[in-house]
Amino acid sequence: xxxxxxxxxxxxxxxxxxxxxxxxxxxxxxxxxxxxxxxxxxxxxxxxxxxxxxxxxxxxxxxxxxxxxxxxxxxxxxxxxxxxxxxxxxxxxxxxxxxxxxxxxxxxxxxxxxxxxxxxxxxxxxxxxxxxxxxxxxxxxxxxxxxxxxxxxxxxxxxxxxxxxxxxxxxxxxxxxxxxxxxxxxxxxxxxxxxxxxxxxxxxxxxxxxxxxxxxxxxxxxxxxxxxxxxxxxxxxxxxxxxxxxxxxxxxxxxxxxxxxxxxxxxxxxxxxxx
Numbered sequence: 001x002x003x004x005x006x007x008x009x010x011x012x013x014x015x016x017x018x019x020x021x022x023x024x025x026x027x028x029x030x031x032x033x034x035x036x037x038x039x040x041x042x043x044x045x046x047x048x049x050x051x052x053x054x055x056x057x058x059x060x061x062x063x064x065x066x067x068x069x070x071x072x073x074x075x076x077x078x079x080x081x082x083x084x085x086x087x088x089x090x091x092x093x094x095x096x097x098x099x100x101x102x103x104x105x106x107x108x109x110x111x112x113x114x115x116x117x118x119x120x121x122x123x124x125x126x127x128x129x130x131x132x133x134x135x136x137x138x139x140x141x142x143x144x145x146x147x148x149x150x151x152x153x154x155x156x157x158x159x160x161x162x163x164x165x166x167x168x169x170x171x172x173x174x175x176x177x178x179x180x181x182x183x184x185x186x187x188x189x190x191x192x193x194x195x196x197x198x199x200x201x202x203x204x205x206x207x208x209x210x211x212x213x214x215x216x217x218x219x220x221x222x223x224x225x226x227x228x229x230x231x232x233x234x235x236x237x238x239x240x241x242x243x244x245x246x247x248x249x250x251x252x253x254x255x256x257x258x259x260x261x262x263x264x265x266x267x268x269x270x271x272x273x274x275x
């Protein structure tokens with residue numbers, strides 16, 4: 001569960017609604033209704049969705065539910081677990097040969113990991129295996145960037161249609177205002193407030209909904225790419241006959257000191273500092 005995303009979005013809406021309740025006469029929850037306008041919601045959300053439909057293929061739009069599943073799942077990619085699996089594979093290969101990895105490959109649930117193992121088991125050239133898997137990583141990351149780009153597009157379009165809604169409101173206000181009657185000027189404040197609400201909706205959609213989604217999808221992609229790079233490097237090292245202990249140390253260099261959880265390294269650092 002992506003707790004930080006949930007907390008951030010809920011907190012942003014909470015702060016905004018609380019601010020709406022603050023008026024010149026103090027705290028007044030009823031003031032929230034001043035910011036509710038069905039026509040503004042229709043223009044901002046409806047036009048934003050319409051532009052996304054026009055800008056992206058059906059396949060990308062159908063993947064929106066998957067995007068939210070990826071967004072909320074922060075535990076799918078565990079580089080430490082991947083490294084331990086690779087070390088185990090290295091131990092088996094060192095003891096029984098590369099062909100012994102076939103059974104472990106068939107048990108692997110990750111398609112990318114399984115493909116890497118099978119390519120090595122089939123005794124393919126190391127450079128060709130690396131080329132295939134690196135191309136897989138690049139294409140997968142490009143597809144993920146397209147998904148994040150859809151939310152970037154929505155983040156750019158929503159404020160624009162917020163302004164469109166504001167212009168629509170101002171035009172209707174000016175056309176319906178009768179200055180000669182003496183009542184037109186008194187209604188300017190109310191009409192202007194209604195017109196500006198659409199801009200508010202556009203900014204909320206862009207910066208409190210779409211932009212965080214795009215950022216989180218890119219973060220998940222970076223996590224996936226890291227694990228895949230570790231897999232490629234690990235499998236290549238296993239094919240070349242690397243020592244399991246050396247392999248672990250080598251793959252740990254992909255991670256930060258905090259990710260490694262290397263207490264021994266921390267102690268050495270403190271000792272060296274004291275010396």
